[in-house]
Amino acid sequence: MELVPDLLRRMLPYAPVATTIVLVIVGLWVVQRVLQQRAQKVGGHTFRDQLVMLGLTLFGILLVIMALPSNALRGQLLSLLGILLSAAIALSSTTVLSNAMAGFMLRAVRGFRMGDFIKVGDQFGRVSEHGLVHTEIQTPDRDLVTFPNLYLVTHPVTTIRSSGTIVSTTVSLGYDVPRSRVEKLLLAAASEVGLNDAFTQVLSLGDFSVTYRVAGLLTEVKTLITCRSNLARRVMDELHRGGVEIVSPTFMNQRVFPHDAAFIPQERQGRQAGPPEEVAAPEAVVFDKADEAEALGMMERRMEEMTKRLEELKKQGEESNDDAEKERISKDVAGLEERQKRLVQSIAERKKNVEE
DSSP, X not given: OOHHHHHHHHHGGGHHHHHHHHHHHHHHHHHHHHHHHHHHHTOOOHHHHHHHHHHHHHHHHHHHHHTOSOHHHHHHHHHHHHHHHHHHHHTGGGSHHHHHHHHHHHHXXXXXXXXXXXXXXXXXXXXXXXXXXXXXXXXXXXXXXEEEHHHHHHSOEEEOOTTOEEEEEEEEEETTSOHHHHHHHHHHHHHHHTOEEEEEEEEEEOXXXXXXXXXXXXXXXXXXXXXXXXXXXXXXHHHHHTTOOOSOTTOOOSSOOOTTOOOOOOOOTTOOOOSOOOOOOSHHHHTHHHHHHHHHHHHHHHHXXXXXXXXXXXXXXXXXXXXXXXXHHXXXXXXXXXXXXXXXXXHHHHHHHHHO
């Protein structure tokens, strides 16, 4: 009979630390639920929410240590915690902390956003995920490539500007073709593709051929892959229709041809000469996740704007003394809240698609 009271007396000094552990666990769970519910309504704060949970977890560990009954044990654990944190910071160049620090830097610099085209080393694609310790891009092969944020900080990152980028292609032609004629045909090809402010350049004068470059501004960067391919097609077709053969002056074939033969493909019978056939754009299939991520980012930014607008309207309604104006503001608030509910549902659906 004395076993139970004796056990209770032994456990009594540890009651505060047990209570603290329970309170910390419950508190962290409540905060996480609140952040999740807020993310569903507002969105766009995943990075900040992760930092909040990390900071609260460290604070909870500190509270548990401070609740220990033994001063000696408390001091030893605090010393151990300090050593672990110091070692983690000292080794941050090769640990998760280094990528988290790099994530801070990338967020501060804002070099790219969700859905942007970026190039890192040999990898090129659209940003489909941008987290605390890593960044993910979707390549033109529809594959997903994940970079540690530290890698992006220590390597040059090329970002395609959303306002437009230069699309170009090159072609080598013989010296026997007049330059003015070539440039006219190249500009016509760029115009057919829809490039703005097209221009041509002579890149090099080789021993047997001249290398030309045609380029123009593409404002709809989402069609970058298709536009590059279409430009090469149009250049080839325009030169052929203009009577310019794209073949090296040193070209030699075992077959015998007349001296005035031109190596230009003939149009199929019954087909009128004109712009080349349009082909299906691959971007919708290639960058499906990046498109979803970009759309999600835009919806979350829109949600933030709507939330700020709601706060402004409610504040105006509280400060107004005119009943008619209050009624008008109330109707505006009700309509905006209804739109916000629909947007919350759309954001939830988008998040499911991105996660899949």
